[in-house]
Amino acid sequence: MSFEWRKPSGRFNVRRYPGFVHLAIFCLIILYAPLLIVAIYSFNASTSITLWGGFSLQWYEEVFFGLESDKFKAAAWNSFTIAISAATVSTCFATSAALGMLRAGEFRGRPLSFALINLPLMVPEIVTAVATLIFFNWINFERGIGTILVAHIVFCIPFAYLPIAARLEGISGIYEQAALDLYATRWQAFRLVLFPLMAPGILSGFLLAFIISLDDFIITNFVKGAGIETLPTAIFGAVKQGIKPNIMAISTLLLVLSFLFVTLSWMIGRMGTEVKETAK
Amino acid sequence: MAGGATGTGGHSVSTAYAALRTWLLAPSWITIAIFMLGPVLLMAIYSVLTKEFRGGVIWEFSLASYDQFFFDRGLFGDEPPKFHWTYLAIYIRSFVQASVATVLCLVIGFPTAYFIATRPASTRMVWLFLVTIPYWVNLLIRTVSMKFLIRDTGPINEWLIAFGVLDTPIKMINTDFAVQLGLFYSYLPFMVLPIYAAVERYDFALSEAAADLYASRWTTLWLVLLPAVKPGIIAGCILVFVPSLGAFLAPDLLGGAKNFMIGSLIEEQFKGAAGNWPFGAACAMVLLTMVLLAVFFYARQQAKVARSGG
Numbered sequence: 124m125s126f127e128w129r130k131p132s133g134r135f136n137v138r139r140y141p142g143f144v145h146l147a148i149f150c151l152i153i154l155y156a157p158l159l160i161v162a163i164y165s166f167n168a169s170t171s172i173t174l175w176g177g178f179s180l181q182w183y184e185e186v187f188f189g190l191e192s193d194k195f196k197a198a199a200w201n202s203f204t205i206a207i208s209a210a211t212v213s214t215c216f217a218t219s220a221a222l223g224m225l226r227a228g229e230f231r232g233r234p235l236s237f238a239l240i241n242l243p244l245m246v247p248e249i250v251t252a253v254a255t256l257i258f259f260n261w262i263n264f265e266r267g268i269g270t271i272l273v274a275h276i277v278f279c280i281p282f283a284y285l286p287i288a289a290r291l292e293g294i295s296g297i298y299e300q301a302a303l304d305l306y307a308t309r310w311q312a313f314r315l316v317l318f319p320l321m322a323p324g325i326l327s328g329f330l331l332a333f334i335i336s337l338d339d340f341i342i343t344n345f346v347k348g349a350g351i352e353t354l355p356t357a358i359f360g361a362v363k364q365g366i367k368p369n370i371m372a373i374s375t376l377l378l379v380l381s382f383l384f385v386t387l388s389w390m391i392g393r394m395g396t397e398v399k400e401t402a403k
Numbered sequence: 404m405a406g407g408a409t410g411t412g413g414h415s416v417s418t419a420y421a422a423l424r425t426w427l428l429a430p431s432w433i434t435i436a437i438f439m440l441g442p443v444l445l446m447a448i449y450s451v452l453t454k455e456f457r458g459g460v461i462w463e464f465s466l467a468s469y470d471q472f473f474f475d476r477g478l479f480g481d482e483p484p485k486f487h488w489t490y491l492a493i494y495i496r497s498f499v500q501a502s503v504a505t506v507l508c509l510v511i512g513f514p515t516a517y518f519i520a521t522r523p524a525s526t527r528m529v530w531l532f533l534v535t536i537p538y539w540v541n542l543l544i545r546t547v548s549m550k551f552l553i554r555d556t557g558p559i560n561e562w563l564i565a566f567g568v569l570d571t572p573i574k575m576i577n578t579d580f581a582v583q584l585g586l587f588y589s590y591l592p593f594m595v596l597p598i599y600a601a602v603e604r605y606d607f608a609l610s611e612a613a614a615d616l617y618a619s620r621w622t623t624l625w626l627v628l629l630p631a632v633k634p635g636i637i638a639g640c641i642l643v644f645v646p647s648l649g650a651f652l653a654p655d656l657l658g659g660a661k662n663f664m665i666g667s668l669i670e671e672q673f674k675g676a677a678g679n680w681p682f683g684a685a686c687a688m689v690l691l692t693m694v695l696l697a698v699f700f701y702a703r704q705q706a707k708v709a710r711s712g713g
Contacts, residue, residue, distance in 0.1 A: 150514075228424075248651075254443045337541070385532070
């Protein structure tokens with residue numbers, strides 16, 4: 124970069140490695156091919172793989188109005204209710220924890236506290252699932268929506284915590300200090316100064332927690348009661364009997380939803396950096 | 404950090420919430436301690452209890468689960484213990500498959516991450532965006548899509564047959580290859596993102612200096628770039644290895660009944676026909692120990708980097 128002017132003439136570009144671009148393109152193909160192919164086939168009027176029967180929305184119609192639509196609607200309702208509740212609770216807990224970890228000075232138990240908050244990230248999902256099932260069984264708690272919600276709140280906390288803490292670390296203390304110097308109360312300094320600066324991080328944390336909760340299969344599968352399904356468990360059950368076109372349509376809908384979420388969190392992230400730059 | 408702006412009024416912003424610290428941290432602490440740490444400890448206890456048929460346990464100390472893990476005592480449990488590989492083999496196979504998946508992800512993920520990090524700002528965002536999307540897409544949906552693609556009557560086989568390349572479909576689904584492909588495909592984005600973050604912080608003046616001193620392109624990569632971005636590579640490897648080791652969806656949906664991994668073995672003890680809770684708890688304990696060892700090595704490596712980096 125800045126050394127470019129004294130580069131020996133004819134020397135190779137140190138930033139470029141031959142073949143890396145091909146591997147990067149290969150990486151994208153691997154990641155996208157299965158998803159795009161399923162999306163394309165979900166619009167195929169024919170159930171044949173090799174014949175294109177024309178563009179059709181019939182499988183989407185089946186998702187919303189077909190034989191299995193009630194099952195999937197109930198599952199979707201459960202999934203979204205749980206995801207919104209779990210994301211809301213875990214985001215509140217994580218915001219409060221981030222303030223306690225980063226704005227409350229040094230304290231002895233800090234590494235331990237950090238490890239505890241991030242514990243759900245370190246334990247494999249299947250182990251969490253087993254442990255939670257054993258626990259609820261031991262305290263004789265009837266399995267249902269409630270147990271799924273509790274389990275989701277727990278593993279969503281670190282996912283919400285990470286973006287919030289990253290954001291909070293980047294906010295200098297001078298703004299709050301200025302507010303306090305101008306006779307704002309602690310609460311006003313938080314509500315009117317710190318919180319708006321933290322907001323993009325909190326929103327990112329919420330979105331991440333929401334998606335993680337919506338995504339979960341293993342833990343939900345262990346702690347859900349009989350007859351209660353979320354979207355992933357309902358899809359898993361249906362796939363066991365074969366991949367029907369309506370599953371492809373549901374997959375495509377969820378793909379679009381994830382795409383919207385990434386775009387949204389991306390825009391929020393951008394908004395955040397602008398705030399940061401103008402603040403500097 | 405909180406900047407260290409100390410106020411005139413005696414309040415430091417960095418300690419503005421010191422009095423509230425316990426209250427701020429308590430909700431997360433309590434939730435995770437009760438519903439995560441407690442259950443894991445309870446699971447450890449369950450692994451040394453006696454099994455009750457059709458699930459559940461009898462509160463009597465017994466090492467039968469760990470005994471069953473290593474020794475075969477015959478159908479009725481009255482024969483002399485004979486060491487067996489039944490369960491250990493599943494762990495070793497899972498370990499190998501997770502390791503291979505990690506290496507594959509590294510081989511594809513590192514060049515991709517490097518390539519993205521060296522793009523000009525405008526196209527870099529597009530690439531990063533494209534790699535991030537699969538990271539957010541439901542893992543079940545991604546695994547099902549892979550199953551659809553590679554099954555006997557899936558697009559790959561049907562099209563190859565339609566074009567006359569093949570007569571009979573290639574058997575891909577329900578093989579070790581499928582599980583391996585599934586693990587690689589599932590966790591590839593987990594490798595790219597941390598390496599990208601490390602390369603982005605890398606100072607290319609170091610590479611320039613190496614090249615000025617007549618290092619070749621690949622020598623520069625091996626001796627200068629790789630050591631500098633090592634923390635990102637290790638983080639990526641942990642993020643791929645840990646979930647691969649305990650994976651359930653890829654082996655279950657792509658591997659079929661013969662390609663058991665640890666995740667399926669554990670699930671079977673609780674949800675399947677086996678119904679042996681203490682044994683399932685013991686299997687989970689063995690997995691947890693393996694993972695915590697990996698995380699421990701990672702933490703020690705990080706500490707070493709932090710010390711040498713000053």
